[in-house]
Amino acid sequence: MGIIKIQTEKLVLKKLVQADKERLVSLIGDFMVSKTLSNVPYPYTLDDADEWLEIVDNEEFNLSIFLNNDLIGGIGLTPLEDDFYELGYWLGVDYWGQGYATESVRGLLNYAKSNTPCEKFKANVFKENVASAKVLEKNGFKRVGDEEVFSISRQENVLSVNYEFC
Numbered sequence: 001m002g003i004i005k006i007q008t009e010k011l012v013l014k015k016l017v018q019a020d021k022e023r024l025v026s027l028i029g030d031f032m033v034s035k036t037l038s039n040v041p042y043p044y045t046l047d048d049a050d051e052w053l054e055i056v057d058n059e060e061f062n063l064s065i066f067l068n069n070d071l072i073g074g075i076g077l078t079p080l081e082d083d084f085y086e087l088g089y090w091l092g093v094d095y096w097g098q099g100y101a102t103e104s105v106r107g108l109l110n111y112a113k114s115n116t117p118c119e120k121f122k123a124n125v126f127k128e129n130v131a132s133a134k135v136l137e138k139n140g141f142k143r144v145g146d147e148e149v150f151s152i153s154r155q156e157n158v159l160s161v162n163y164e165f166c
Helices: 018-028 046-057 100-115 130-138
Strands: 011-014 062-067 070-079 085-091 121-126 142-151 156-165
Touching (some): 011 100, 062 100, 121 130, 130 156
Antiparallel strands (some): 011 062, 121 156
16 A cells, blocks of 8 residues: 555644654653553653554554644554454644544544545543543544553553444
């Protein structure tokens, strides 16, 4: 399929590159961000960023979110065994509440539905993350259940709400 670059109204979704590494650590290394994600360690180090760069380099739909050429977050789709793709996303704290997550989710889903056989998506958010749940609901996701998941940054189980979009 080649290199994906998705332009939305205000944002660009594209691959993370080595030059973005320190900015990545600064944004996702904020505990306010990492505590909302199940698989992100805290503290988040340059070594963690190196590992992440290797992972995203090999995953077609693992993109970063840019505003005016500045990294502000990440978004991705991971194929699951049941013909679903799992959606994940995050934003740096300074970019919360401005519609960027909603816009980037819409952009990635529209691209995936138009350019791939992807039609079924799953996502989950920690129950207390009401803003993230609203992002999913604005993009057509429906709540399908709850479960506890382990948060690496918190080192504890957290109640998570599961969503699907078909």
